[in-house]
Structure formats: structure tokens, C-alpha cells
Amino acid sequence: MKSVIRNFIFVLRRFKTATFLNILGLSVAFASFMIIMMQVNFDSNFDKNIANSDCIYRVEQTHKDGSKQAIICRPLSDILFQSSPHILAGTITNFSTEKFFIKPITGNNSNLGFQEEMFSVTSTYTDVFHFDMAEGSDKALSEPGKILIPESIAHKIWGEEYAMNKQIKLEDNTIYTIGGVYKDFPKNSSLLNVIYYKIPDDENSKHWGNSNYNLFIRVDSPDAVNGLFETFTKYATNELNEDWKGVMLQFTQLPEVHYTTDVFYDRHPKSSRQTIAILFAIAFVIVIIAGVNFTNFSMALTPARIRSINTQKVLGATETELRITLLIEAVCTAMVAFVLSVLWLKLMQYSLIQELVNGDIAIIANLSLIALSALMALVIGIVSGIYPAYYMTSFPPALVLKGNFGLSGKGRRMRNILIGFQFIASLALIMSAGLMYMQNYFMQNSDLGYDKEELIVVGANSKVKEKWGLLKTELKSHPEIKDVTKSMVLLSSSEQYMGWGMKYKENSITFQCLPVDYSFLDVMEIDVTEGRNFKESDASRSHPCFIFNEKAKKEYNMELNTMIDSMEIIGFVQDIKFATLRTEVVPMAFYLITDKNNGMVNQIYIKTSKEANPYVAIETVKKSLNSIDPDFPYNIRFFDDVLNKTYQKEKKLSMLITTFSLIAILISIVGVFGLVIFESEYRRKEISIRKVMGSSINEILLLFNKTYIKILAVCFILATPISYYIINRWLENFAYRTPMHWWIFLASGIIISLIVIVTVSWQSWKTANMNPVDSLKNE
Structure with a gap:
């Protein structure tokens, strides 16, 4: 154990920056794994906690x-x-x-x-x-x-x-x-x-x-x-x-x-197995990336440690003893990283990460998962350390005297394969995150078929319903308020609304019914494509009336001025997105709220003028409502906030994947940084000779970057179809979806390439600017 500790301290002191970054990357990977698996457990065990x-x-x-x-x-x-x-x-x-x-x-x-x-x-x-x-x-x-x-x-x-x-x-x-x-x-x-x-x-x-x-x-x-x-x-x-x-x-x-x-008409909370699979894959990809970094780091240490290892062989140590020692070092490093990851997990409870995860991320609530992660850290330490331990001890002293195994063709090829895996994973993740963001942007900004701007909504209680006329007059007297209307529901905030089944022309029809005030279509700027709009006088009719959407008209062969039971069809409107974009537009009717069924009113829509300060308008609405019922806790909101909340789940998922995609990229870059440090360390003589022979700094930087650019190009080709397949499956959860823009894939490749090039160039520039005389003297 003493030799293990001595060797560990030697590595830590000799390669401080790379060792620190390696442990940091591994600890962040373990913490990320635990956080993502908490969300996976939340969804995969949904309702399984209910008895029977x-x-x-x-x-x-x-x-x-x-x-x-x-x-x-x-x-x-x-x-x-x-x-x-x-x-x-x-x-x-x-x-x-x-x-x-x-x-x-x-x-x-x-x-x-x-x-x-x-x-x-x-x-x-x-x-x-x-x-x-x-x-x-x-x-x-x-x-x-x-x-x-x-x-x-x-x-x-x-x-x-x-x-x-x-x-x-x-x-x-x-x-x-x-x-x-x-x-x-x-x-x-x-x-x-x-x-x-x-x-x-x-x-x-x-x-x-x-x-x-x-x-x-x-x-x-x-x-x-x-x-x-x-x-x-x-x-x-x-x-x-x-x-x-x-x-x-x-x-x-x-x-x-x-x-x-x-x-x-299913209002149960939803998730998808595709989403769970994506999160599960991301969790393990992040850990595998960190494990690859660990292996690359250990492999890169081979040229620096092989002389010491062979000296121990000469002094009587067997290959088996040396391999066990090196393996214990790797396991100890992994366990140190795990302990650090628990600290990160504790800190994440007080960060924005907590808001992105539906489940409880407290340590005490996830002891079994943390224990599993500790076991995984042990396995990662063994798997990532066993191959380098075998390699470091498998070379005879004669080969060691010749110089750098670390830069041999076989060693380079192994490291390039491992770093290539990291690049593929990082590219696929950033592409997927970009496409998810575009879907969320599409849902929050697509044309819904009505005007959702400058709109305030508030729930109506019984006193507001009783004094509706007084409230409407009071609100419209303020310059900030353009118009006011009422409805039973909030548009575009639910998958489905109240469903009615009736007889029309001797056939059974089903449609979703949205009870509204006679002024609703005007306030929301919903155009009547055929027939007429509701009128104030319609509210006093003995029998209510309908305005259907085009989908219902085509599907049920509807005609103007025909009757459904004792209710008249007076018009048709375009197929507005009255439900969320997760569902397709189905047959729907606006049903006029009459004086007799005013109890259907649940929501008030207040349209503000374009010039109005929205927060002044909110205060105006609050004062008017409080004058009617000062004790009622009104929930006054901007309509945009309602829509944002409707797609909160998708937004949180996108942010979660984006966050951990960036972490995966960061870990990959740490791996690249570590490899460049060692490669530049063991190519100092070559760089010095090139400088003496007249090579410029730019030529030397190009020399270092060339390998990584080639690897990135191959990885981009492989990562693009992987990302396309993943997001195409995820988009199946939406009836309306954004196109998979080609430029997102290209932009993702450019972003990763720039990060890698900057990382490689910075470290290479430092090496290239060293005095050639000092490097050659040391050699």
C-alpha cells in the first residue's frame, strides 16, 4: 500500500494539471450520472409506488x-x-x-x-x-x-x-x-x-x-x-x-x-419511453466518456512511468505485483472522484439543476442509487485501469531504452479510437440538444390561429360571474385595457377539452366543446370563414348556437344554419390550434354561453392596448377585481406564461439534456487537453528541431491540430445519423413538429471543432514558444 500511495503522489506532483482535470471530470461525470438516473427513476417508477x-x-x-x-x-x-x-x-x-x-x-x-x-x-x-x-x-x-x-x-x-x-x-x-x-x-x-x-x-x-x-x-x-x-x-x-x-x-x-x-380525454401525467431511453443513454455516455478520459490519461502516462516500472522489475518486482499496484491506483483515483461527486450532488440541491429534475435529488432520498454509483465507480476504476496497467508492465527494458512508446503508432491509434468515441458522443448530444431547443421554440412561437399577444387571463369566481357587466365596464374604462371577454377554458393549455357526443343528420358525431362569450372570437381575432360570428343578442336566445372549425365541417359534412338537437350551426372558423401542439386538430365547436348558463364561465381574457405597460395593466386588473371581491386570491397571469407552463416539461427536458451535453463536451475537452499536454511534452525535441529548421508557429499549430480535425470529421459523419434517429423518435410525441434543419447539425460540428481547436492550439502554442535550446539541452 505504501508503494501505491508513493506512486499516486508522484503522479499527482509530476502532472498536477492533468491529474486534477482527470479527477474533476470523473467526479462531475459521476454526479451527472446520479442526477440523470434520479429523473429516469422518477419516470420509470411512475405509479409503481401505489399498492397493487x-x-x-x-x-x-x-x-x-x-x-x-x-x-x-x-x-x-x-x-x-x-x-x-x-x-x-x-x-x-x-x-x-x-x-x-x-x-x-x-x-x-x-x-x-x-x-x-x-x-x-x-x-x-x-x-x-x-x-x-x-x-x-x-x-x-x-x-x-x-x-x-x-x-x-x-x-x-x-x-x-x-x-x-x-x-x-x-x-x-x-x-x-x-x-x-x-x-x-x-x-x-x-x-x-x-x-x-x-x-x-x-x-x-x-x-x-x-x-x-x-x-x-x-x-x-x-x-x-x-x-x-x-x-x-x-x-x-x-x-x-x-x-x-x-x-x-x-x-x-x-x-x-x-x-x-x-x-x-386523458389527463394523466405523461412521459415517453423514448425520453427515458435518451436520458438513460446520456447518463451512461457521460460516465463512459469520463472512463475513456481516465484510460487515455493512464495510457499517456506510459512514457513517463515506464522507466520507473522497469527499474522496479530489475529490483525484483513481478509483473503481477506491478499490475495490481497500478490497478489499485486507478481504483483509488476513481473512488476519490466518487467522494467528490457526492459533494457536487449536495451542492446541486441548491442550484438550478434541482428545478430541472422532477424527482427529489436529496442524498438521503437516494441512498440506493448512490450506493450503486459507488459500485459503478469501482468498476470504472478497474475497467479503465486494467488495460493501461497491462501495457505499462508488458515491455522489456530494451524497448524502454529506445524512447517513447507513448508516441508509437499502436499507442496513438488506441488513443485516437478512444477520443473518437468521446467526439461522437459529444457531437450527438449537442446536435440533439439543439434540435430539442428548436422544437420548444416552435411550440412557443408557432402561429396558433389567434392573437395571443397583449393578453392577460384570470380565473373567475362566483362574485365575478354575478357582477360581470360591472367588471367589464370598469375594466374597459381604463386606457390600458382594449377589450374583455370570458370563456370556460384557457386556449392551448390542455391536450383535450370537454367532449360532446350528439346526433347530426342521423349520424353520431363527437367534438370538443369550448363554451365562450359572444365577444370571444373578436377579442382573440379568430376569423369566421363562413357564416357569421356570435352577436350579443344570441346570448338571450332560448337555444344556444355553435361555430364549428373547418375540421368538423369536412369530417361531418356540416352545413350552415342546420341544427344539432335544438342548437343551430351559425358559422365556421379556421382550424386554430385550440389544444396543445402535442395533439392534432380535431373537430371542435365554440358554444355560446347564454344568460342561462353563465355558470360555465371559468376564465376572463383581458386584451391590453399595444402601448400599455403590461405591469400597469396587471395592477389595473387587480384593483378592479379586488373592488368586487377583496378576499379572493386571484391568479392573474400573462397568457404567454400560461403557454410557457404548458410546455414546461419539454423545456425542462431540453435544458436538462443541454446542461449534461455541455458537461459531456467539457469532459471530452479535458481529455483532449490532457492528451495534448503529454503529446507536446514528448514532442518537444521534434518541435525544437522544426523551429530551428525554419518552421513557423502556425505550421507547428497546424501539425498538432491536423490529427484532431481528421478525427472530428469522421466523428461528425458518424454522429449525425445517430442524432437524427434519436430526435426523430422523440418528435413522434408531437403532432406538430419543427423541421430537422441541416444547419443545426453543421453548427454543432463547428462549435465542437472550434472548442477542440482552441484547446489544442492554446497548449501547443505554449510548447511552440519555448526556447529550442532549452528543449534540446534537456533531451
């Missing part, structure tokens, strides 16, 4: 054209629950959560209001999904007026007080009693940390035309689901409504829902 997740299935309806939807009518669910003894429990949930303004009646903070999300489910929800209770019982939903609340919300409202049996009141004066407090679900779970309340027993229990519910079942074993549809079909033959006879059902295991992207 392999026996829980979401039930989906499959249409004749092959399309699927995640919403089903309630009568069908009741029949399914009774169709098979293998179904241990079943539940339905509403399509989405709703935000309510609540006030605690009892306990501290009873004078404060809170805006919280609430989710309506059947009382059997906790029979399907396990709730870990902190207070009360998970059966509370079966009791009238009882709700379940997460610990996070309970602590927010009542602090450390016991929340059980306390009461809250909604805006409409509905009072609920806390029947149970459950421990918050982890982030990588589709179960929501919201307030759960019960769907009324008779709500749409006989309405076959109201498909607005998600349906989940828990079976006794995963194999039981195989014959479930056939059993249901036999059982339900005489029970189904005429319109539902022949229905096809699909059962998707709960963890698989996270990756399912071809189902309409």
Missing part, C-alpha cells in the same frame, strides 16, 4: 375507427363492476379537478380564504387506491358531507392543529367536514394531493349520453384482465343501451397509463 398497481387498470372505450377515449358514461361502469368476480373493486372519477375558494369554519385561520383543488370520486375510490391515513378513516367518503384532505393542505390551513372533524365552507355555502387526513402521495404518482369529495349517488346514473368519467378497476391478479372483456360482453348483452351495444373496451395497467399517448 399491477392489478389496477383504467378502462377505455375503443371506437370503430380505432381511436380510444379515457372517458366513459356512468351506467356502463356500474354494469362492468358487476360483470366479473375477478373485479375486487371499481371506481369512477370526474374528468378533471376543479379549483374552489374555501374558508375554514373552525380552528385557526378561520378568517382566511384558500383556493384549493377538489376532485370528485365515488366512495369506492379508496377501495381501488390505497390511502395511507394520518388522521381518520379512508372510508370517510361513504359518510354524508365528509371529505378527505392531504396533510399538505391540512397543515397549510390549520398548521399543527388536529384537522379531523374540522369544517370548511365553499363559495356557494356548501359545508364539508374533514373525515380523514391522508399522507401526501409522492410526486411520481398519478394520484392527486387534493381534496376528495363524493360524487352524488344519482349523478348521471341513468344518462348513457354523458361520457365524462374516468373508470378504474382493481382485479385479483393481472392475468384476470385477459378474459374480462369477453365476460363483460356476455353479462351486458341485455343491459346496455342501444347506442352502446357493440362497445369495445380496453384495459390499461395503471403504470402503463403514464406512457399512453393515443387516448383522447
Whole structure:
């Protein structure tokens, strides 16, 4: 062990800069590996933390054209629950959560209001999904007026007080009693940390035309689901409504829902296996790059250490002893780098990296991953050190006396292959990061078919709905405000919206419905291509009216002034991107909010003048809203912020990949820098002779750069199709995508080339400017 320590200190003192950079690169690689694997674990284990997740299935309806939807009518669910003894429990949930303004009646903070999300489910929800209770019982939903609340919300409202049996009141004066407090679900779970309340027993229990519910079942074993549809079909033959006879059902295991992207009306959090595979590959590529650097560094040390090694041979050391010693050195170096990586990991908890990773990156929460990384560091040390250890001890003294093995053809060829791998990985990563950035830019800046500029949005509560006319007049009286309108939803902020199924010309049609005010299309500058726009007088009609998009017109052969039930089609608009760019435009209708159904209003759109200071406009809106209801916590936002949040997941992924691509490039450059240091060290005599013979500094720099430029050119050719394939697969997650611009590949190659050339030229310039006499004297 003494000889190991002595040799390690010798290397550290003799080659301070290169050794420091090598350990630094290896430690950053280990830290990067752990961070990326935390994100991979987050997505790959999504919903697997739910008890019996392999026996829980979401039930989906499959249409004749092959399309699927995640919403089903309630009568069908009741029949399914009774169709098979293998179904241990079943539940339905509403399509989405709703935000309510609540006030605690009892306990501290009873004078404060809170805006919280609430989710309506059947009382059997906790029979399907396990709730870990902190207070009360998970059966509370079966009791009238009882709700379940997460610990996070309970602590927010009542602090450390016991929340059980306390009461809250909604805006409409509905009072609920806390029947149970459950421990918050982890982030990588589709179960929501919201307030759960019960769907009324008779709500749409006989309405076959109201498909607005998600349906989940828990079976006794995963194999039981195989014959479930056939059993249901036999059982339900005489029970189904005429319109539902022949229905096809699909059962998707709960963890698989996270990756399912071809189902309409699916609001579960999504990821893709392509994304996980990309991140997984990046994690290992970074570690392999660092391992290659480690090997290159050890190989480059061969000329400097081979005399010492052969001296030890002469003094009686065997090749096996020397190889074991060198291997232990490599392992020690790797473990030092690992310990340093844990320090980097700790520091990253307080950096922007934390915001890019969905999972918890705290050390205490990832002990198993850190232990695995320690084992990997040990393996990297062995694998990266075994080949150099073998080489350094395999040459007889006669060869050593001849000089530099480090610059022999065989040695150079090995190092060039290893550095070539690093270049391919770095080029592929930077190309992929550039293309991801372009997709994110495309999503946030593409033409949506309406004017999204100078737009402020805010949620509407009951008092705002009651005093809408007063608020509208008040806002429009300010010079900063150009116009005001209202709607049920925020455009382009969701994959799907409310779906309606109706009869048109004796045919069944389905479309997404967006209830809006009569002024909505004017404010959003959406052109009516045929027919007419909504008018103020339409709001007082006994029967509402529709304006459909062109997609619906073509798909269902729609005509102006025809009726759907008792509602008239008065116009058509272009195919605006009303949903996110992840989904294709489907049949959609703007449905006029009338005086009778004003309760549909959830969002207010405020158009500001182009000259207005946006922050002054925000304050104007805030004052007007506070004059109506000063206690309500209004969420006033710029519409651009809404769109940015919609694509936050893609943006975070792009930034994550870009960050670690830059780290991979940095590690590769460190490897190049180390090789150039040693190459220039052992070519000092050659450089001195060239200078004496009249070579210029530029010619010497070209000599050093020539090899790396050739390697880069070959690596660019190999990396381009790899990057193209990876991003082409990733773009399959989007219905609308940016072209794969050729200049991104070229720009990536130029960036990497410039970095390498600058690195090589800087170190070579220092060597080339040394006094030739001193170099030749030393030789």
C-alpha cells in the first residue's frame, strides 16, 4: 500500500494539471450520472409506488375507427363492476379537478380564504387506491358531507392543529367536514394531493349520453384482465343501451397509463419511453466518456512511468505485483472522484439543476442509487485501469531504452479510437440538444390561429360571474385595457377539452366543446370563414348556437344554419390550434354561453392596448377585481406564461439534456487537453528541431491540430445519423413538429471543432514558444 500511495503522489506532483482535470471530470461525470438516473427513476417508477398497481387498470372505450377515449358514461361502469368476480373493486372519477375558494369554519385561520383543488370520486375510490391515513378513516367518503384532505393542505390551513372533524365552507355555502387526513402521495404518482369529495349517488346514473368519467378497476391478479372483456360482453348483452351495444373496451395497467399517448380525454401525467431511453443513454455516455478520459490519461502516462516500472522489475518486482499496484491506483483515483461527486450532488440541491429534475435529488432520498454509483465507480476504476496497467508492465527494458512508446503508432491509434468515441458522443448530444431547443421554440412561437399577444387571463369566481357587466365596464374604462371577454377554458393549455357526443343528420358525431362569450372570437381575432360570428343578442336566445372549425365541417359534412338537437350551426372558423401542439386538430365547436348558463364561465381574457405597460395593466386588473371581491386570491397571469407552463416539461427536458451535453463536451475537452499536454511534452525535441529548421508557429499549430480535425470529421459523419434517429423518435410525441434543419447539425460540428481547436492550439502554442535550446539541452 505504501508503494501505491508513493506512486499516486508522484503522479499527482509530476502532472498536477492533468491529474486534477482527470479527477474533476470523473467526479462531475459521476454526479451527472446520479442526477440523470434520479429523473429516469422518477419516470420509470411512475405509479409503481401505489399498492397493487399491477392489478389496477383504467378502462377505455375503443371506437370503430380505432381511436380510444379515457372517458366513459356512468351506467356502463356500474354494469362492468358487476360483470366479473375477478373485479375486487371499481371506481369512477370526474374528468378533471376543479379549483374552489374555501374558508375554514373552525380552528385557526378561520378568517382566511384558500383556493384549493377538489376532485370528485365515488366512495369506492379508496377501495381501488390505497390511502395511507394520518388522521381518520379512508372510508370517510361513504359518510354524508365528509371529505378527505392531504396533510399538505391540512397543515397549510390549520398548521399543527388536529384537522379531523374540522369544517370548511365553499363559495356557494356548501359545508364539508374533514373525515380523514391522508399522507401526501409522492410526486411520481398519478394520484392527486387534493381534496376528495363524493360524487352524488344519482349523478348521471341513468344518462348513457354523458361520457365524462374516468373508470378504474382493481382485479385479483393481472392475468384476470385477459378474459374480462369477453365476460363483460356476455353479462351486458341485455343491459346496455342501444347506442352502446357493440362497445369495445380496453384495459390499461395503471403504470402503463403514464406512457399512453393515443387516448383522447386523458389527463394523466405523461412521459415517453423514448425520453427515458435518451436520458438513460446520456447518463451512461457521460460516465463512459469520463472512463475513456481516465484510460487515455493512464495510457499517456506510459512514457513517463515506464522507466520507473522497469527499474522496479530489475529490483525484483513481478509483473503481477506491478499490475495490481497500478490497478489499485486507478481504483483509488476513481473512488476519490466518487467522494467528490457526492459533494457536487449536495451542492446541486441548491442550484438550478434541482428545478430541472422532477424527482427529489436529496442524498438521503437516494441512498440506493448512490450506493450503486459507488459500485459503478469501482468498476470504472478497474475497467479503465486494467488495460493501461497491462501495457505499462508488458515491455522489456530494451524497448524502454529506445524512447517513447507513448508516441508509437499502436499507442496513438488506441488513443485516437478512444477520443473518437468521446467526439461522437459529444457531437450527438449537442446536435440533439439543439434540435430539442428548436422544437420548444416552435411550440412557443408557432402561429396558433389567434392573437395571443397583449393578453392577460384570470380565473373567475362566483362574485365575478354575478357582477360581470360591472367588471367589464370598469375594466374597459381604463386606457390600458382594449377589450374583455370570458370563456370556460384557457386556449392551448390542455391536450383535450370537454367532449360532446350528439346526433347530426342521423349520424353520431363527437367534438370538443369550448363554451365562450359572444365577444370571444373578436377579442382573440379568430376569423369566421363562413357564416357569421356570435352577436350579443344570441346570448338571450332560448337555444344556444355553435361555430364549428373547418375540421368538423369536412369530417361531418356540416352545413350552415342546420341544427344539432335544438342548437343551430351559425358559422365556421379556421382550424386554430385550440389544444396543445402535442395533439392534432380535431373537430371542435365554440358554444355560446347564454344568460342561462353563465355558470360555465371559468376564465376572463383581458386584451391590453399595444402601448400599455403590461405591469400597469396587471395592477389595473387587480384593483378592479379586488373592488368586487377583496378576499379572493386571484391568479392573474400573462397568457404567454400560461403557454410557457404548458410546455414546461419539454423545456425542462431540453435544458436538462443541454446542461449534461455541455458537461459531456467539457469532459471530452479535458481529455483532449490532457492528451495534448503529454503529446507536446514528448514532442518537444521534434518541435525544437522544426523551429530551428525554419518552421513557423502556425505550421507547428497546424501539425498538432491536423490529427484532431481528421478525427472530428469522421466523428461528425458518424454522429449525425445517430442524432437524427434519436430526435426523430422523440418528435413522434408531437403532432406538430419543427423541421430537422441541416444547419443545426453543421453548427454543432463547428462549435465542437472550434472548442477542440482552441484547446489544442492554446497548449501547443505554449510548447511552440519555448526556447529550442532549452528543449534540446534537456533531451
